[in-house]
Amino acid sequence: MTFDPAALRAQFPILARRVRGQPLHYLDSAATAQVPLAVLDAVRTHDAMHRANVHRGVHALAEEATQAYEAARGAVAGWLNVAPDEVIFTSGATAAINLVAQSWTRSLSPGDEILLTELEHHSNIVPWQLAAERQGLVLRALPATAEGRIDLAALPAMVGARTKLIAATHVSNVTGAVTDVAALVAAARSCGAKLLLDGSQRAPHGPLDIPALGADFYVFTGHKLYGPNGIGALWARREILAAMPPFLGGGEMIRRVTIERSTYADPPRRFEAGTPPIAQAIGLGAAIGFLSTLDWSAVAAHEMSLTQRLLDGLAADRRIRIFGPAGLQSRIGVVSFDMEGAHPHDICQILDARGVACRGGHHCAQPLMDRFDLAGTTRASIGIYNDASDIDALLDGLDEVARRLCA
Ligand SMILES: Cc1ncc(COP(=O)(O)O)c(C=O)c1O
Structure with missing residues (x-):
């Protein structure tokens, strides 16, 4: 049982590609996760x-x-x-x-x-x-x-x-x-x-x-x-x-x-x-x-530390409201939020131009959106291959969103 995040990333060829001229920061594993070489x-x-x-x-x-x-x-x-x-x-x-x-x-x-x-x-x-x-x-x-x-x-x-x-x-x-x-x-x-x-x-x-x-x-x-x-x-x-x-x-x-x-x-x-x-x-x-070859307590600790980094970064912007548990207890690294003045699709488009893949919309959960009177949220989801650079790229992208859409 091992867990070496850098070695693990190398098992996922897609993570090495560039998207829109930028390194790919894939934060949409809750929609579809990437596949390792073993699967291919x-x-x-x-x-x-x-x-x-x-x-x-x-x-x-x-x-x-x-x-x-x-x-x-x-x-x-x-x-x-x-x-x-x-x-x-x-x-x-x-x-x-x-x-x-x-x-x-x-x-x-x-x-x-x-x-x-x-x-x-x-x-x-x-x-x-x-x-x-x-x-x-x-x-x-x-x-x-x-x-x-x-x-x-x-x-x-x-x-x-x-x-x-x-x-x-x-x-x-x-x-x-x-x-x-x-x-x-x-x-x-x-x-x-x-x-x-x-x-x-x-x-x-x-x-x-x-x-x-x-x-x-x-x-x-x-x-x-x-x-x-x-x-x-x-x-x-x-x-x-x-x-x-x-x-x-x-x-x-x-x-x-x-x-x-x-x-x-x-x-x-x-x-x-x-x-x-x-x-x-x-x-x-x-x-x-x-x-099954991974050390899952190490993976969980890794995913949770990235989730904390993300939650902290989001909480630092007063325009952002996290929609879901604010702490780590009984949660995984699927984090939804809305940003005052910015539509989730616009947020995701600005992020996409920076190589950051997130999901914006109702997430096939319209009754939940109705309950909170939301058209949709922006969602970042963390997988085994993510690292701090992915979270930081997202947070930097949200700074740009704030500058361009929420001024
Ligand atoms: C909680 C949950 N249930 C069910 C599904 C549906 O999965 P699939 O489309 O692969 O059948 C999804 C996929 O988004 C999901 O997130």
Whole structure:
């Protein structure tokens, strides 16, 4: 286990390029993280030397592809500390949540309730709306606190005998706040509901122990975990998966097909209809292999020291309001802010001209923006490869924004 920030940066070829004539300062890992050589090599090697469909052929390439694909499932399972047969590959967190929303909800009755939160990404809202429309379910949402956290004080009033599921983000993609999962687990247990956690923003910040967390469903997306696009995963406890009907039908997910009807394979294959994103899964496995060599307490300390540097720099400008926890407690390095007199898109454009990549907008979290009466925020997000020069380039860029737009 090592963590040498400079050596680590060298593993990400894109970080060496210039953007708009400037060195790249990539502070948008919460949108999509960059990929290390290990991932690029794994995907290329698969396609160059082992490309075949999985679970179907008996020839050597098919066996190699299947072995690599299943090894990637094992890597995901290791990252979550769960059993491989409880891991389903999907095209991302969105697809994983839609899978649960379309399949698991089938056993619910009209009037049953799903409890969301105001901090959710649209992909943890809209799938439930579709399920609610189809099945007459009721959606409710825990409010956000002024600090940009889930208001857990509202829990007792929001859960009851009709609550069947709590679906919440593990870490906010807007405020960086880490959710107090134990409180959600206790609330879910008190009424017999299940708990789904959207781990898209948590998974890139170190290995997880899902059984210890106590969730029933966990989802994440590969492209934020330093892996390829088009791959993600759903984890659920074996007995929950076993009782869920298929979501998509097609090849691979069946046991026996006649023209009249079909019987279905056991999970995870029941939920992986058709040819899966094989190279992407293998790339995700490589990303996890790469991440598993890192000393995560050192990485966390590094990310937190950069977050502190950023928070301090932002706090020094009275025009800037940090939208999210002002300190380091229970937060990650996803930092949103607004700047009096400057629109997030204009801020991001000025930053872009300086090679600084940030995200401006509603971050697919319009209910949260509505709650705070904001059109959007500027968001900087810190990954394993960032260093102090990235934070300083951002802060220098914000000085220019202030000079040009807020004079
Ligand atoms: C918290 C959260 N959930 C879900 C998603 C959706 O991930 P994907 O588009 O990869 O499915 C994102 C991506 O921005 C996210 O930040």
